[in-house]
Amino acid sequence: MxxxxxxxxxxxxxxxxxxRRRNGNDDGWSLSFSNGAALEVGDDGKxxxxxxxxxxxxxxxxxxxxxxxx
Numbered sequence: 001m002x003x004x005x006x007x008x009x010x011x012x013x014x015x016x017x018x019x020r021r022r023n024g025n026d027d028g029w030s031l032s033f034s035n036g037a038a039l040e041v042g043d044d045g046k047x048x049x050x051x052x053x054x055x056x057x058x059x060x061x062x063x064x065x066x067x068x069x070x
Contacts, residue, residue, distance in 0.1 A: 001041060001045050001047050001061065001064055001065070002041075002045070003020075003028075003029045003031070003041045006031070006039060006041050006047060006061060006065075007020070007031065009060050009061055010033060010037075010039075010057055010060055010061070013060050015033045015034055015035050015037070015053070015056070015057065015060075016033065016034040017031060017032070017033055017034075018032045018033060018034050019031065019032035020032075023040060027042060027043050027044075028040055028041055028042035028043050028044075028046075029041045032051075033053060033057060035052065035053030035056060035057070036051045036052030036053045037049055037050070037051045037052065037053035037054050037056065037057040038050050038051040038054070039057060039065075045064070046064075047061060047064055047065040048065070049061075049065055
């Protein structure tokens with residue numbers, strides 16, 4: 001999934017993006033949202049969610065996004 005598409009889908013549900021930055025390995029994006037969720041969106045399209053609101057955000061993004069530990 002593309003990072004801009006992920007942001008658009010989550011933002012459309014009323015969850016505000018609070019931080020966007022390249023990850024430590026510079027191979028994707030780390031996104032933080034107002035509900036406590038954090039998304040890692042890799043340049044290869046892989047998406048993983050973590051944090052308090054991870055399940056809510058992952059459900060918005062469809063089957064390619066899985067909460068960490070799932």
